[in-house]
Amino acid sequence: QKEVEQDPGPLSVPEGAIVSLNCTYSNSAFQYFMWYRQYSRKGPELLMYTYSSGNKEDGRFTAQVDKSSKYISLFIRDSQPSDSATYLCAAHSGGSNYKLTFGKGTLLTVNP
Amino acid sequence: GAVVSQHPSRVICKSGTSVKIECRSLDFQATTMFWYRQFPKQSLMLMATSNEGSKATYEQGVEKDKFLINHASLTLSTLTVTSAHPEDSSFYICSASRLTGGDEQYFGPGTRLTVT
Numbered sequence: 347q348k349e350v351e352q353d354p355g356p357l358s359v360p361e362g363a364i365v366s367l368n369c370t371y372s373n374s375a376f377q378y379f380m381w382y383r384q385y386s387r388k389g390p391e392l393l394m395y396t397y398s399s400g401n402k403e404d405g406r407f408t409a410q411v412d413k414s415s416k417y418i419s420l421f422i423r424d425s426q427p428s429d430s431a432t433y434l435c436a437a438h439s440g441g442s443n444y445k446l447t448f449g450k451g452t453l454l455t456v457n458p
Numbered sequence: 459g460a461v462v463s464q465h466p467s468r469v470i471c472k473s474g475t476s477v478k479i480e481c482r483s484l485d486f487q488a489t490t491m492f493w494y495r496q497f498p499k500q501s502l503m504l505m506a507t508s509n510e511g512s513k514a515t516y517e518q519g520v521e522k523d524k525f526l527i528n529h530a531s532l533t534l535s536t537l538t539v540t541s542a543h544p545e546d547s548s549f550y551i552c553s554a555s556r557l558t559g560g561d562e563q564y565f566g567p568g569t570r571l572t573v574t
Contacts, residue, residue, distance in 0.1 A: 354499065382565075389462075389551050389565035390502070434501065444490075444555070446563060448501040 349373045352435055352449030360458050365422040369435035369449045372416065376437040377449075379411050381420045384432045384451065393433075399428065425456045459525060461485050462554050464566035469540055473574055478538045480567045481552030487532035488554035493525075496549040508535055542573040 350367045359365055367381075382390035394409035396402045402409045410419040418435055429439055432451040438444050461484040471477050481491055488498055490509050494502040506522075508514035508529035516522045526538040535554075549570055555565040 352501075375547075381464065387549070389464075389567045389570065390563070392562065395562060437461075444563075445503075445504055445507065446492075448503075450501040 348450075349447045350435060350437055353437075354452060356452050356453040356455060358455045358457060359425055361405040361425060361427060361456055363456070365425050365429070365454060365456075367420040367422075367433050367435075367454070368450050370416055371416045371437055371447075373437070373447070374416075376381070377440045378438050379409070379418050380436045380446070381407075381409055381418075382434040382436060382448075383429075383433060386431075388447055390434055404422050405435075418433070427456050427458050430455045436457035460564040461486075462494070462552065462564050462566040464550075464552055464569050467567065468570040468572070470572045470574060473543055474541055476538055476540045477542055477571060478536055479550055479571075480553075481535045481537070481560060481566050483533045483554045483564070486554075486556055488535075488556065489532065490555050491529055491535040492553045492555075493535075494553070495528060496551060496552045502551060505537075538566050539571065540547075542571070544573045547571055547573045 349369045357388040367411050370423040381394040399411050399413040406423045432453050434451040435449040436446045463482045465480045472486045493505045497504045505520045506514045508527050510529050514527035529535040549568050551568040553565045555563045
């Protein structure tokens with residue numbers, strides 16, 4: 347079992363829709379959780395960074411972490427065509443080990 | 459702030475030759491840099507972690523003699539793919555962080571390597 351599982355999609359939604367992206371993880375030591383956005387043939391861009399369980403909101407983006415169920419989510423409100431990209435979840439356990447473990451990424455297309 | 463560049467953005471080389479990829483932190487000092495490889499429709503796989511002035515730490519299954527990493531300054535790390543083969547063709551991405559050991563990582567735009 348991979349440490350971070352993510353449905354690769356693809357996911358296609360109309361403009362303005364609420365998008366829900368999800369990952370599960372198996373390593374109980376993970377404490378820090380991230381969502382990255384990656385456009386085609388580009389490097390990942392950090393969107394959200396959260397520690398432990400809870401919610402974090404930044405504009406149209408909300409990240410949720412539920413450590414009890416080892417479930418992490420990213421919600422995108424009022425989705426735009428420019429949100430079309432691959433979204434990668436990632437986690438690390440902190441301490442002296444900051445190695446990121448990535449999910450496979452979900453390809454999202456927002457149709458105008 | 460926190461901009462990371464990579465050079466070249468894409469490179470084509472013949473089998474058996476070596477290729478060097480540069481990763482630079484443009485507006486901050488990076489004590490730690492990471493090198494990843496990404497195959498099409500796959501996730502990023504960490505290859506190695508390097509701290510400035512120290513030898514790189516390679517992930518299991520990554521040949522250190524094939525993928526030479528040098529982190530000689532706080533703004534530059536290089537990855538040299540030696541004796542490249544077609545199966546080394548991939549998207550190589552570096553990231554950099556300010557603190558020793560990691561924390562928030564800022565990614566470069568990636569280098570597309572094609573070995574013919």
